[in-house]
Every structure is written in structure tokens, then in C-alpha cells.
Amino acid sequence: MAGSDVKLVGIRPCPYVNRAQIALNLKSVEHEFIELNPYTDRDMLVKLNPVHKKIPVLIHEEKPVCESLIVVQYIDEVWTNGTAILPYDPYDRAIALFWASYIEEKWSPLLGELRKAEGEEEKAALMEKIWQGMALLEEAFLKCSKGKAFFGGDSIGYVDIALGGFLGWIKATEILAGRKILDGEKTAGLVGWSERFLLDKAVKDVIMEPEKLAEIYQRYQASKAN
Amino acid sequence: MAGSDVKLVGIRPCPYVNRAQIALNLKSVEHEFIELNPYTDRDMLVKLNPVHKKIPVLIHEEKPVCESLIVVQYIDEVWTNGTAILPYDPYDRAIALFWASYIEEKWSPLLGELRKAEGEEEKAALMEKIWQGMALLEEAFLKCSKGKAFFGGDSIGYVDIALGGFLGWIKATEILAGRKILDGEKTAGLVGWSERFLLDKAVKDVIMEPEKLAEIYQRYQASKAN
Numbered sequence: 001m002a003g004s005d006v007k008l009v010g011i012r013p014c015p016y017v018n019r020a021q022i023a024l025n026l027k028s029v030e031h032e033f034i035e036l037n038p039y040t041d042r043d044m045l046v047k048l049n050p051v052h053k054k055i056p057v058l059i060h061e062e063k064p065v066c067e068s069l070i071v072v073q074y075i076d077e078v079w080t081n082g083t084a085i086l087p088y089d090p091y092d093r094a095i096a097l098f099w100a101s102y103i104e105e106k107w108s109p110l111l112g113e114l115r116k117a118e119g120e121e122e123k124a125a126l127m128e129k130i131w132q133g134m135a136l137l138e139e140a141f142l143k144c145s146k147g148k149a150f151f152g153g154d155s156i157g158y159v160d161i162a163l164g165g166f167l168g169w170i171k172a173t174e175i176l177a178g179r180k181i182l183d184g185e186k187t188a189g190l191v192g193w194s195e196r197f198l199l200d201k202a203v204k205d206v207i208m209e210p211e212k213l214a215e216i217y218q219r220y221q222a223s224k225a226n
Numbered sequence: 227m228a229g230s231d232v233k234l235v236g237i238r239p240c241p242y243v244n245r246a247q248i249a250l251n252l253k254s255v256e257h258e259f260i261e262l263n264p265y266t267d268r269d270m271l272v273k274l275n276p277v278h279k280k281i282p283v284l285i286h287e288e289k290p291v292c293e294s295l296i297v298v299q300y301i302d303e304v305w306t307n308g309t310a311i312l313p314y315d316p317y318d319r320a321i322a323l324f325w326a327s328y329i330e331e332k333w334s335p336l337l338g339e340l341r342k343a344e345g346e347e348e349k350a351a352l353m354e355k356i357w358q359g360m361a362l363l364e365e366a367f368l369k370c371s372k373g374k375a376f377f378g379g380d381s382i383g384y385v386d387i388a389l390g391g392f393l394g395w396i397k398a399t400e401i402l403a404g405r406k407i408l409d410g411e412k413t414a415g416l417v418g419w420s421e422r423f424l425l426d427k428a429v430k431d432v433i434m435e436p437e438k439l440a441e442i443y444q445r446y447q448a449s450k451a452n
Binding site: 051052060063066073074077090097102105136 | 277278286289291292293296297299300303304316317319320323324327328331362
């Protein structure tokens with residue numbers, strides 16, 4: 001099951017693609033990165049992921065795997081070398097799946113809403129929701145990590161990847177919306193975690209600089225407006 | 227890891243609760259069913275599932291597991307007797323997770339929208355989306371089942387539970403909206419599958435009669451209007 005014939009299709013600023021990249025790095029899987037822009041290369045994407053037409057798509061032995069969290073789990077199960085990404089214990093797995101799903105479905109969409117929000121009142125209402133979520137995630141971090149560095153314990157695990165893939169965009173959203181999301185006074189555990197995560201060797205060349213992401217976002221918004 | 231100290235919290239008409247019941251039945255797990263209405267017993271639910279405040283909650287050895295598809299996976303991993311619910315092969319698992327997620331996030335919400343839809347135009351637009359989804363699911367069924375009875379092959383698996391948990395509500399929605407969703411001419415594979423699924427001994431006492439569900443829905447809507 002070694003790393004033969006592995007391709008990752010996506011673009012580097014995409015947080016979902018970043019999750020797959022981090023998982024591949026954690027397992028030291030050699031792979032080819034195929035740059036594919038979902039906005040301009042739609043035909044190719046329709047072939048690879050006809051249901052959602054989204055990136056990332058992992059192609060392993062010519063078979064496509066779609067949906068970033070499923071891709072991460074697939075990588076964990078195929079390349080069993082190194083530390084496991086998902087916990088072994090069924091209850092710990094259920095907890096990890098629970099928080100990853102919360103981040104995916106409930107919390108992270110708020111970032112996009114905040115970037116698009118207009119006016120102070122709308123921004124304040126969204127920040128309230130974002131902080132409520134951050135408080136839940138801080139509590140989850142303290143419980144899952146049990147005093148260690150990551151949600152996954154001593155090493156990066158499934159919830160780390162689910163949330164950490166967004167770190168560049170969390171910081172870019174701070175710049176774009178003029179609001180602090182990672183706040184050391186409110187969520188000290190998560191702030192420390194974010195620093196450790198971004199310095200990890202599986203992560204540091206994956207997540208782009210927040211300033212660069214903010215610039216990409218502004219350029220994309222401007223192109224849509226024309 | 228036997229079935230000691232297992233409680234399932236929920237109400238019987240809920241399709242998400244039905245998923246957990248079916249998984250427990252497949253693994254012959256003895257359990258206590260605790261009737262809890264999310265609308266009237268909110269305080270107890272907040273304690274058990276503070277993040278989503280939703281049913282089902284599986285309580286195993288006094289620890290709560292939330293989110294129906296996570297509960298199903300947990301049951302599969304803790305009670306390893308009988309046939310596995312999720313496939314062993316990583317690629318087959320990824321495919322099963324993919325379709326379950328599609329059913330959960332994209333397809334099943336359309337049923338609720340259809341029940342609430344007013345006017346022929348809105349209903350027709352929703353039916354178009356529902357049928358597009360059914361066509362995808364028919365194709366998935368033919369691929370996953372490989373000519374056998376279920377998405378999971380010879381026995382009920384993860385995608386069967388994800389979709390099959392909704393069968394009572396699919397038929398209730400047909401009654402309420404006056405539209406055919408399970409159509410033997412359009413999706414013959416799925417119609418045959420639905421009949422086999424509902425007759426399975428793990429399922430037949432779980433999914434309520436469509437007429438009864440439609441009546442519950444109408445009563446609930448009337449109570450909200452007062």
C-alpha cells in the first residue's frame with residue numbers, strides 16, 4: 001500500500017486541500033500536486049467529482065476520493081505507518097468525528113459569512129456566534145488534548161487537521177473583517193495550539209500567509225464584481 | 227464489550243433515532259429506549275448533547291455519543307459481532323462515507339423543504355432536485371451493491387442505514403406533498419432495495435407506517451400554528 005501513484009488535485013490557498021496535504025505529509029506519502037482551479041477548470045472537476053464538483057480530490061491508484069475529511073480518513077487507513085490520525089478507541093473516535101463535523105457544518109461557515117458581512121451590527125452578531133463556537137472548541141481542546149500539545153495528544157490528529165486547515169483563513173478573516181478571532185484572553189488553549197500547529201513540519205509549508213490569503217480573497221471578490 | 231448499560235435516547239418517529247435503532251438491532255445489542263421529546267424535554271437534552279441539542283443520544287457505560295451517523299459507526303466498532311456495518315476496505319469505506327454524507331447534507335433536507343413547499347412551481351422545482359439526487363443514489367446503489375440486495379452487499383450496511391432511516395418519511399412526504407418520490411420507472415433499483423430494507427428483521431419494527439408519520443407531522447404543524 002506504499003505511496004505509489006498518488007495525486008492530489010486542488011489549489012494551494014484552499015483550506016480543504018490543505019487538510020489533505022497535511023495528512024499526506026504526516027504519513028510521508030510522496031504525491032504529485034495537480035493545480036486545478038474549481039472556477040476555471042470545471043470540466044475536469046465534473047469528471048473527478050461529479051456530485052459536488054469540489055476540491056480536493058485524492059487520486060490513488062487511479063480511483064478518486066472526494067470530500068476533505070473523508071480523504072484524511074482514507075489516507076490514515078491506507079498508510080498505516082507513523083502515528084494514527086484518528087484515535088483507535090471507538091469512544092475517542094466518536095468524539096473526534098463529532099468535533100470535526102461541528103467545525104465543518106456549524107463553525108467554519110461563519111468565517112465566510114463574516115468576510116461577506118456588511119455593517120457593524122451584522123459583524124457583531126457573527127462575532128458572537130464565532131466566539132460561542134470558539135468557547136466550545138476551547139473546552140473540546142482541553143478535554144481531548146489532556147494537557148498535551150494537540151487535540152490528538154502528542155501529535156496532530158483528525159480534529160487538529162479539521163480545524164487547523166482553516167488557520168490561514170481564520171487569520172486572513174481577522175485582517176479582512178478587522179476582528180480578532182484567535183484571542184489569547186478568551187481562548188488561551190487554542191491560541192497556544194494554533195502556534196504549535198503552524199510550526200509543525202507537516203504543516204508549515206502548507207498553510208499560506210494570512211496577508212497573501214487576504215489579498216487572494218480581495219482579488220477574487222474584485223474579479224467577481226467586474 | 228457486551229451490551230451492558232446501553233440506553234438510546236430519542237423518539238420513535240425520528241429518522242435519525244431509527245438509524246441508531248437499526249444499528250443496535252443488527253448487532254443484537256440489548257438496550258433501554260428512553261423516550262425524550264426534543265421539543266418538550268429540552269433541559270435534559272441540553273445536558274446530554276449541549277452542542278446540538280438533538281436526538282438520538284446513545285449512552286454507553288454512562289458516556290453519551292451524539293449525531294446519528296457517528297452513533298452508527300460507534301455501534302459498529304464497539305460490537306464487532308455479526309456483519310460489519312462499514313466496509314473493511316479503505317476505498318469502500320470512503321465511498322460509503324461519501325454517500326452517507328451526501329444523503330445527510332444534500333439530499334434529505336429536500337424532503338423537509340418539499341413538505342413545507344407551497345404552490346405547484348415550488349414543488350416542481352424541489353421534485354426536480356429530489357429526482358436528480360435519486361438518480362445519483364440509484365447509480366450509487368447499482369455500483370455499491372454489485373447486483374446484491376443492499377448498498378452494503380448481502381446485508382444492511384452504512385449507506386443502507388443512512389438512506390433507509392428516512393424511508394418512512396420519504397413515503398410520508400409522498401402522502402403530504404402528493405408527489406411520487408420512490409418511482410419504479412425512474413429508479414427501479416432503489417424501489418426494490420426499499421422493499422427489502424423495510425422487510426429486514428432489524429428494520430421492520432423500527433420504521434413507522436407512513437400514514438402515521440404524516441398524521442404526526444400534520445398534528446405538529448397544527449400545534450405550532452396555535
